[in-house]
Amino acid sequence: MDWLQRLLSRLFPPLHGTGFYIAIIVCLILFVALFFVIQLLPPKARKMIIVGATFFAGLFYAAEFFLPASPKPKDENFLTFAVPTVANFQNVLTAFTLGLGIYSLVRVHGSNVLKQKPNWENSVVLLGGMIVMAVAGLGWGEKSLFYRSLFRDVLANFDGAMFAILAFFIISAAYRAFRIRSAEATLLMVSALVVMLGQIPIGQFITSGLPENGSYLSLLRLDNISNWLLTTVNAPATRAISFGLGIGALAIGLRLWLSLERGAYFEAKAE
Amino acid sequence: MDKSLAFRMQNIDRRILYIVLLAIVVIGLIFPIPLPLAISPQAQKFFDAVEKAPTNKAAIVSVVWSASTQGENRPQTEVFIRHLMSRRIRILIMAFGGDAQSVTLAQEITGDLAKEYNYEYGKDWISLGYRLDQTGTLKGALLDIVQVYKTDSKERRPLGEWPVMAGVKSLKDIGVVGEISASGAYKNWIGLVGSAMSAPLCYGPTSVMAPELYTYLDSGQIAGMMFGIKGAAEYEALLVKSGVLKKAGFTTRAITPISLALVLLFVLIGLGNWGMYAARKAEAKG
Amino acid sequence: MSHASVRWESSLLVALWAAIILVTVVMSQRGKKYYIRRIPGLNAIDEALGRATEMGRPILMVPGLTDINESVAPLQALSIFSYIVKASAKFGNRILLPCAKPAIYTVAQEVVRDSYAAAGRPELYAPDSVRFISDRQFAFAAGVSGLIYREQVAASFLFGDFYAESLIFAETGQQVGAIQVAGTVQTTQIPFFIASCDYTIIGDEFYAATAYISRDPTLLGSLVGQDISKILALVIIVIGTICMTIPALGGVNSFFVQWFKF
Numbered sequence: 001m002d003w004l005q006r007l008l009s010r011l012f013p014p015l016h017g018t019g020f021y022i023a024i025i026v027c028l029i030l031f032v033a034l035f036f037v038i039q040l041l042p043p044k045a046r047k048m049i050i051v052g053a054t055f056f057a058g059l060f061y062a063a064e065f066f067l068p069a070s071p072k073p074k075d076e077n078f079l080t081f082a083v084p085t086v087a088n089f090q091n092v093l094t095a096f097t098l099g100l101g102i103y104s105l106v107r108v109h110g111s112n113v114l115k116q117k118p119n120w121e122n123s124v125v126l127l128g129g130m131i132v133m134a135v136a137g138l139g140w141g142e143k144s145l146f147y148r149s150l151f152r153d154v155l156a157n158f159d160g161a162m163f164a165i166l167a168f169f170i171i172s173a174a175y176r177a178f179r180i181r182s183a184e185a186t187l188l189m190v191s192a193l194v195v196m197l198g199q200i201p202i203g204q205f206i207t208s209g210l211p212e213n214g215s216y217l218s219l220l221r222l223d224n225i226s227n228w229l230l231t232t233v234n235a236p237a238t239r240a241i242s243f244g245l246g247i248g249a250l251a252i253g254l255r256l257w258l259s260l261e262r263g264a265y266f267e268a269k270a271e
Numbered sequence: 272m273d274k275s276l277a278f279r280m281q282n283i284d285r286r287i288l289y290i291v292l293l294a295i296v297v298i299g300l301i302f303p304i305p306l307p308l309a310i311s312p313q314a315q316k317f318f319d320a321v322e323k324a325p326t327n328k329a330a331i332v333s334v335v336w337s338a339s340t341q342g343e344n345r346p347q348t349e350v351f352i353r354h355l356m357s358r359r360i361r362i363l364i365m366a367f368g369g370d371a372q373s374v375t376l377a378q379e380i381t382g383d384l385a386k387e388y389n390y391e392y393g394k395d396w397i398s399l400g401y402r403l404d405q406t407g408t409l410k411g412a413l414l415d416i417v418q419v420y421k422t423d424s425k426e427r428r429p430l431g432e433w434p435v436m437a438g439v440k441s442l443k444d445i446g447v448v449g450e451i452s453a454s455g456a457y458k459n460w461i462g463l464v465g466s467a468m469s470a471p472l473c474y475g476p477t478s479v480m481a482p483e484l485y486t487y488l489d490s491g492q493i494a495g496m497m498f499g500i501k502g503a504a505e506y507e508a509l510l511v512k513s514g515v516l517k518k519a520g521f522t523t524r525a526i527t528p529i530s531l532a533l534v535l536l537f538v539l540i541g542l543g544n545w546g547m548y549a550a551r552k553a554e555a556k557g
Numbered sequence: 558m559s560h561a562s563v564r565w566e567s568s569l570l571v572a573l574w575a576a577i578i579l580v581t582v583v584m585s586q587r588g589k590k591y592y593i594r595r596i597p598g599l600n601a602i603d604e605a606l607g608r609a610t611e612m613g614r615p616i617l618m619v620p621g622l623t624d625i626n627e628s629v630a631p632l633q634a635l636s637i638f639s640y641i642v643k644a645s646a647k648f649g650n651r652i653l654l655p656c657a658k659p660a661i662y663t664v665a666q667e668v669v670r671d672s673y674a675a676a677g678r679p680e681l682y683a684p685d686s687v688r689f690i691s692d693r694q695f696a697f698a699a700g701v702s703g704l705i706y707r708e709q710v711a712a713s714f715l716f717g718d719f720y721a722e723s724l725i726f727a728e729t730g731q732q733v734g735a736i737q738v739a740g741t742v743q744t745t746q747i748p749f750f751i752a753s754c755d756y757t758i759i760g761d762e763f764y765a766a767t768a769y770i771s772r773d774p775t776l777l778g779s780l781v782g783q784d785i786s787k788i789l790a791l792v793i794i795v796i797g798t799i800c801m802t803i804p805a806l807g808g809v810n811s812f813f814v815q816w817f818k819f
Contacts, residue, residue, distance in 0.1 A: 067560075069560035080414060084407070084410075084411030086407065087408055088407070100689070107684075156338030167296075169724045171536060174539070176752070177751070199498070199501055201308050201527075204309045212309070223311070231488075241761070244787060245742050248783055250578070254579065255779055337693075453721070455743065479720075482744075
């Protein structure tokens with residue numbers, strides 16, 4: 001089946017320089033035109049296009065996975081060669097959606113500022129931050145001190161601070177939630193305490209007098225009990241939930257791929 | 272017993288909890304308690320996988336974390352890269368996740384350690400760059416890393432030209448893979464490329480993520496794991512034991528505040544339950 | 558696994574599961590009735606909506622952190638939100654739907670607009686109710702937390718893929734006294750939701766949610782198909798365990814044991 005690969009590479013040879021940029025512009029124009037054509041179509045025809053596109057997009061990965069592949073180490077079938085191209089296509093599509101996000105931000109916060117809605121000052125900070133960061137990245141470049149200072153000294157620390165807030169929230173949530181109200185709650189709390197103690201040197205120190213291994217007494221070490229709880233009690237429970245989730249994801253994947261759901265997403269409008 | 276005190280223990284103002292926690296963490300960082308740390312079997316397996324990795328093959332360090340989780344993920348990345356460098360294994364850095372800063376952070380860490388171990392960019396290590404779509408990238412890299420990445424991310428030169436890529440066509444030519452992550456990205460490695468690669472896959476998740484991975488450790492799909500920063504401290508202890516490091520660093524020091532914070536948690540849980548018990552007893556008495 | 562042929566046995570199982578789900582979907586669409594058990598967390602949706610109406614404060618819905626191409630969970634979350642929007646349209650509740658991914662934001666806009674139209678109240682749709690916050694995890698967390706505080710939300714629905722930000726949302730919601738219902742496919746985040754939310758939907762109940770609340774035949778059929786597939790998985794696990802245990806005990810090496818050794 002190499003003919004497909006050869007045909008495609010002949011039809012779409014790699015482009016460089018001006019040809020490459022012309023190709024990008026032509027593609028952009030074509031897709032914008034296609035977008036408007038789809039908007040002009042009646043809802044039923046539009047739905048058919050959406051259903052068809054969804055099906056064929058999903059079919060590629062399904063077919064590539066299920067069609068027999070040549071034995072290892074090659075492990076390829078006639079569609080495998082296109083995987084990197086499809087991956088790039090997906091990356092480009094994802095990058096384009098970022099524009100929509102920026103549009104939303106500017107619309108919501110721009111309107112806050114213009115109409116001087118309550119807390120409009122926050123919106124000014126947000127829009128200002130967005131512009132300054134974009135100018136620093138696009139104007140001065142990634143390697144400039146300006147961008148690196150904003151990125152490393154401001155943004156990275158803000159991110160770290162938000163994650164650190166979790167420590168405080170964990171304390172308050174655990175303090176409120178860990179109350180012995182039933183036998184199950186007691187069991188849950190005792191096992192949680194053992195796991196936590198087994199993870200820290202202070203907890204490990206309590207039973208450090210017991211042998212590490214090679215004796216039945218080693219089974220009583222907190223770190224060993226903690227590890228046992230994680231591997232023998234927690235892991236099967238996680239696995240059971242994962243099985244259910246996996247099959248659930250398969251079901252919703254099938255429903256979306258084959259557009260089986262009624263009333264969801266674009267259909268309500270189409271009918 | 273003061274009844275009102277017991278009642279109050281049920282509903283301690285959260286601001287008091289936060290201040291006590293902050294104080295304990297700061298004290299723990301300034302005055303670390305030197306207690307021995309037991310090495311978990313998972314960290315030992317991670318260490319062994321790197322120890323057994325062939326030195327003629329390159330290793331992949333996949334970075335899926337950003338500044339927010341660097342408290343846990345940075346030490347994990349550091350000890351892993353340090354171990355690879357001590358064994359003179361070539362390093363390819365891949366970066367994924369929702370945040371493009373992963374590649375910058377990974378390059379920064381590797382660049383700093385490279386000076387210490389005399390690692391040359393392009394010859395001993397290279398940054399392949401950040402990709403948003405891990406699924407597609409990994410599937411592509413299983414066939415051809417150069418075609419998927421095309422250039423390196425630091426100098427933007429064609430990937431095939433760098434000496435570090437000699438003998439590396441696809442993921443099948445890799446000796447060991449380690450992903451340090453704050454997300455559930457391991458499923459992509461296991462599900463898409465794990466069985467096609469001969470290299471062991473090791474994982475360094477944040478502590479919160481870690482319990483999810485025991486399933487895959489059990490099945491052998493993940494060779495070893497660093498359990499958050501505690502796992503990194505264990506790994507650091509193993510590096511000290513094997514002579515790679517002279518003495519333990521900040522990672523081991525950070526275990527004290529974590530331990531003290533957990534002790535505070537036990538105390539608070541105890542107080543809350545004592546308060547609840549006292550309140551119930553008082554109610555029963557009428 | 559890169560290709561089905563690497564391990565045809567497990568791929569066959571996936572194909573079999575898919576076939577079972579499709580068959581039950583078709584049977585349900587043709588009128589077969591299925592029973593579905595009660596899920597307390599989902600009954601709480603109406604309670605939360607009632608409370609939001611009484612208090613006159615908005616309802617918050619967060620579809621998680623992942624994108625369309627990473628997980629199906631946000632789409633499932635939007636299906637649940639579609640029901641919530643339709644139900645809230647009856648009372649005229651204000652809604653807030655912050656998104657972390659631009660692609661989800663566009664789909665969410667469509668879903669909310671269509672849901673209001675389906676409920677016969679298209680005029681209630683406010684474009685600002687669905688908004689993109691940031692695709693950075695903690696910028697998103699900070700943005701949503703701020704929204705919860707400023708708007709003093711009465712009810713908060715957290716469905717989808719959540720990571721470290723789960724507790725930030727749930728604790729902030731708890732602090733403003735919101736009634737909270739959460740469901741996630743990320744098992745590591747379930748404990749945080751249990752600690753801070755009023756109701757938590759665990760595991761694959763998340764995928765059962767739309768079937769439970771809409772009673773749509775396609776979704777019900779799919780749910781029953783999932784259950785049959787799980788029973789099949791359970792049977793295989795039991796047989797597999799027996800087959801692996803017998804040789805371990807120094808037993809047989811029969812064809813049957815070999816066949817199950819995939």
